[in-house]
Amino acid sequence: MHITEFKSLVADHKNRLFRIANWMLHNAEDAEDLVQEVFLKLWDIRDSLSKYRSIEALLVTMTKNMCLNLISKKKLEFQEYPMEWLNTQCDEKKLEHREELGILQQIIDALPEQQKIVMQLKGVEQLETNEIAELLGETENHVRVILCRARKSVKEAYQKTLRVS
Amino acid sequence: MRSQKTQQLIDKYYKGMTSAAEEGELRLLLEEEHYGNNLDEEKLLFELFDNNSKKELSSNFEDALELKILEKEQASSAKVRKMHPLRIVVGIAASLIFILGITWLNWPEPGLKTISESTQDSNREVVLPDGTTVYLNNNSSLSYSEDFNSIDRKLKLNGEAYFEVFRDESKPFIVESGNSTTTVLGTSFNIRNRDIENDIVITVTHGKVSFASHDNKLQEQVFLIADQMASYSKKDNVITKVEAEDRNNLFWQTGSLQFNSASVSQVIEDLQIAYGCNVEVGNSDILTCPFTGNFENESIENIIQVLAFSLNLKVNKTQNSYELIGKGCQIPL
Numbered sequence A: 001m002h003i004t005e006f007k008s009l010v011a012d013h014k015n016r017l018f019r020i021a022n023w024m025l026h027n028a029e030d031a032e033d034l035v036q037e038v039f040l041k042l043w044d045i046r047d048s049l050s051k052y053r054s055i056e057a058l059l060v061t062m063t064k065n066m067c068l069n070l071i072s073k074k075k076l077e078f079q080e081y082p083m084e085w086l087n088t089q090c091d092e093k094k095l096e097h098r099e100e101l102g103i104l105q106q107i108i109d110a111l112p113e114q115q116k117i118v119m120q121l122k123g124v125e126q127l128e129t130n131e132i133a134e135l136l137g138e139t140e141n142h143v144r145v146i147l148c149r150a151r152k153s154v155k156e157a158y159q160k161t162l163r164v165s
Numbered sequence B: 001m002r003s004q005k006t007q008q009l010i011d012k013y014y015k016g017m018t019s020a021a022e023e024g025e026l027r028l029l030l031e032e033e034h035y036g037n038n039l040d041e042e043k044l045l046f047e048l049f050d051n052n053s054k055k056e057l058s059s060n061f062e063d064a065l066e067l068k069i070l071e072k073e074q075a076s077s078a079k080v081r082k083m084h085p086l087r088i089v090v091g092i093a094a095s096l097i098f099i100l101g102i103t104w105l106n107w108p109e110p111g112l113k114t115i116s117e118s119t120q121d122s123n124r125e126v127v128l129p130d131g132t133t134v135y136l137n138n139n140s141s142l143s144y145s146e147d148f149n150s151i152d153r154k155l156k157l158n159g160e161a162y163f164e165v166f167r168d169e170s171k172p173f174i175v176e177s178g179n180s181t182t183t184v185l186g187t188s189f190n191i192r193n194r195d196i197e198n199d200i201v202i203t204v205t206h207g208k209v210s211f212a213s214h215d216n217k218l219q220e221q222v223f224l225i226a227d228q229m230a231s232y233s234k235k236d237n238v239i240t241k242v243e244a245e246d247r248n249n250l251f252w253q254t255g256s257l258q259f260n261s262a263s264v265s266q267v268i269e270d271l272q273i274a275y276g277c278n279v280e281v282g283n284s285d286i287l288t289c290p291f292t293g294n295f296e297n298e299s300i301e302n303i304i305q306v307l308a309f310s311l312n313l314k315v316n317k318t319q320n321s322y323e324l325i326g327k328g329c330q331i332p333l
Helices: A003-026 A028-044 A048-052 A055-074 A083-089 A092-109 A113-123 A129-136 A140-164 B004-014 B021-032 B041-053 B060-077 B246-255 B263-273 B282-286 B299-308
Strands: B095-100 B114-118 B126-128 B132-137 B141-145 B153-164 B171-176 B178-183 B189-191 B198-202 B209-214 B219-224 B229-234 B240-242 B258-261 B276-281 B291-294 B313-317 B323-325
Touching: A003 A028, A003 A055, A003 A113, A003 B004, A003 B041, A003 B060, A028 A048, A028 A055, A028 B060, A055 A113, A055 A129, A055 B171, A092 A140, A092 B041, A113 A129, A113 A140, A113 B021, A113 B041, A129 A140, A129 B282, A140 B004, A140 B041, B004 B021, B021 B041, B060 B240, B114 B132, B132 B141, B153 B246, B198 B246, B209 B229, B209 B240, B219 B229, B219 B240, B219 B313, B246 B258, B258 B263, B263 B276, B263 B282, B263 B299, B276 B282, B291 B299
Parallel strands: B095 B189, B153 B171, B276 B323
Antiparallel strands: B095 B198, B114 B141, B126 B132, B132 B153, B141 B153, B153 B189, B171 B178, B178 B209, B198 B229, B209 B219, B229 B240, B258 B291, B313 B323
16 A cells, blocks of 8 residues: 555544544543554554455544553543543533533443443444444444443433432 | 424434434434523533534644654665675765656646746755755756745755755655655755666665655655665666665765775766766776775876776776776676
């Protein structure tokens, strides 16, 4: 593969991978470094890409796995959010939602990884169920089940915190 | 109260059955219908998604990635073969040399002025808008568009020039010549481009360079680091990467030539490029003799005398050419 071809591949996928990594890591710098690592690994295997059913699926899987590795390595704890992160998450005019958004984010982070990823691909990337299935190598039906579980548990957990407070 | 439509969509949403379009519709409906309060879970979730969907990588991501790839390629440049063993590298730091092919046409974008610099019989120093210094050798010219240094730093060269590139990783420095493109992010280099038939040769003495051909049929690219050379054959459109054994290509800048057990054929080739003179041998056995010697700002006359003396040859001088006469040596290369 020539570098120009590789570069167009990078341009096509970089921001989606970055958003996935940022969704998982909550740190733009770490996410950027991680996406760079993903593409460097892709460069190493550039001559055998025809083996894979979809390069995007490969990239998403690599990103997901490397995020999980990094999380377990750093033992990141999302129990308490640094204020800088919350500030970057919210527009100033929506400042009053900050606390609620933080709670919601904590709930999502506590979800099983597969649910977390599916929520991101559906909610942030706004992909269709069949596209998500393709990217994750799952059946469409299973993606629906994951989505259904994720949304219900987020709703239940959120309403529980509201009742407590 | 939520409308029936909204409620239907929400039910579907929690079953994981909504399409992207339906979720977009639900988003709008929740905005429009002022039911409940702003802290409803679904609305907040959409807000959270919106905040995340705006996120993008920093603008220099691709340049930084490309640089890392360059570094990676250099680290694994095991395929490099030796060309002239034992020839020693001495010379200028922070420079890389290459010799490129001629011809370029139709380059500048319409509406933008083209700025040209050229020399005839002498060398000249040119400072480009980005701070890069260019030493333009005789009978050479370069041109660049008015928007040089806006997005990238692209120029065309005909002839020979030595570049000291101002480092700016966000704007790659690109030299186009014939069917070749050379890309650096910041370093120094020399380009020579004298003859349509001759190979394009690039020699790197410092820094990192991507050297690529873009012939219609096939593309090739090599990455070079210090003391590596690549030559591009215009005839076959093939790039060959080799170790640079000396910096004699920089003669026009340094005035020095180094030969360390170099073959006479190599010495003759370098002398012809350095002094523009013609050197011939009466007996082809001479070509494989080894020769060692360093010359600093020496005349061609003296160099030929030293060469002949050390190899026990006679010199036959005609107008602008020298002929070396004698036998081959006892221990050829």
